[in-house]
Amino acid sequence: MQQLPYILSIKDRLINYHNRLTAFWSSLNLAQRCYFLAIITSFIYLFDNAQSNSLLALLTVLVLVAMVSEFWPRFIQVWDSLPGKAVILLFYAFVANYALVQASGLVNDITGVSADNLPYTHNFAVLLSIPIWFVITSLVVLLIIQFSIPVYILCLLLLRPFGLHTLWHPPGYSFPIITGFIRFGAGLFLLLQLALLTTYTGTLYGVSQTMLNVVGGIETGLTINVIESSDQDLAVAIKEQPELERTLSELDEAKAQIDQNASAYENKVKRILANFIFDNEADARSRCEHRTDTRVIELNDYEILEIEKFTTADVTSYRYQVKPCISAAVGHEFKARSITP
Structure with missing residues (x-):
């Protein structure tokens, strides 16, 4: 009987914690809830020995949903203005033009003649490439906007003494600065996942080639630095030659894998287009x-x-x-x- 108050106090504490957690969860919007769940998922993934791909996929989806839910109202607000429509249409017109050029080049590589002679195949190639380009470029723009968050957070901190706590948020928005830091880290994570997707699946051959040029430039810079170093630096480089050669070998393997995946994706698209040309656009009679x-x-x-x-x-x-x-x-x-x- 003497332990009853102690048991009741534990129960009261649990009820208090539950109420506080419920109040905290109710104060968050959709994006913040997704960020909160993404943090919990990331801890589970880090302490998971199997490093489950399903957890990584769930983490990516949560981050993507959070960013899109925050970005979409801003996009609608910009779209409602005439200058905003002009900028958005100009951006997607550039993307569509690039997709047209890429599709024309693919048809020419397959047949050896101008894509103007195969309008249906050209249109089909455009339909295959435009969705990928639209999604990837939209995500890149979204991430670029997210990377301006440190400046935004700095402005919040500077304007806090003047009573301005939330510049671009509704009055009931909670934890703007903490959310900003989390959003910035989530943007870096999503950028990494996007780079891995476009590079190792070969969905964007141009991106893969750009990565190859960057890696090649790194190798060239390392070689030039070794050649132009002084005798002392050269001695240190010679001492660390096995490690340097190992690094360059790993870069070469990564380049070969990127090139192989990108070429495999392009070959798949070319096979689809070649089958379409023979089965649909070409005439049997x-x-x-x-x-x-x-x-x-x-x-x-x-x-x-x-x-x-x-x-x-x-x-x-x-x-x-x-x-x-x-x-x-x-x-x-x-x-x-x-x-x-």
């Missing part, structure tokens, strides 16, 4: 003479693109040849030359 096992695309009144399909060991490949159009009205002179011994 034409006014121009061609072999029955080939398909053609009429480039103009006098030329055709003949496409021949090869299937060996479950590998499908295509051969593209530009030939003269031999029809009922034109091209017979080329046929006569081909027959004449």
Whole structure:
């Protein structure tokens, strides 16, 4: 019976902690709740010996949802203004133009002719590339905005003595400075995940090539520094030569892996486009003479693109040849030359 007050005090403490935690959770908005859950998930991931990929994926989703939920109202606010619409449309027009150029280059690499002769394939290539570019560039812009947070936090600290605690937040926004630091760290984490995604999956070949140039520049800088160093520095470099060679070897392996993944992704896209050209855009019948096992695309009144399909060991490949159009009205002179011994 003497322990009853002690048991009740523990219960009261638990109720108090529960009420405080409930009040704290109620004071947070959606983004802050996601950040809070992301912090808990990150601790679980760090102390998890298996380093589960599902925890990493959950952490990435929580951070992404938090940032998008904060960024979207600002985006709508900017979109409602005329200058904001102009800037946003100009940005996405640049992205769309780049996607058009990239799609045109892919079609030309496959067929050897201008993409203007294959409008449906060109449009299909654009549809394959535009979503990726739109998502990646939007995330990059979002992260660039997040990296201005230290300046924003500094402004909050400087203006705090004047009674300005929340510049761009509603009156009920809690913990603006702490949230700003967490948001900055989450932005770095999301940038790392984005770089790994685009680099090691090869979804953006241009990004992979940029990474290769950066890594190559690092190697060149290391080599130049070793060559141009003084005798004392050169002696130190020679002493640390095994470690330097190991670092350069790891960089070379990373470059090779990046190049391989990027090329594999580009080859997959080219195979999809090649199948689309042969199965959909090319004609099985034409006014121009061609072999029955080939398909053609009429480039103009006098030329055709003949496409021949090869299937060996479950590998499908295509051969593209530009030939003269031999029809009922034109091209017979080329046929006569081909027959004449």
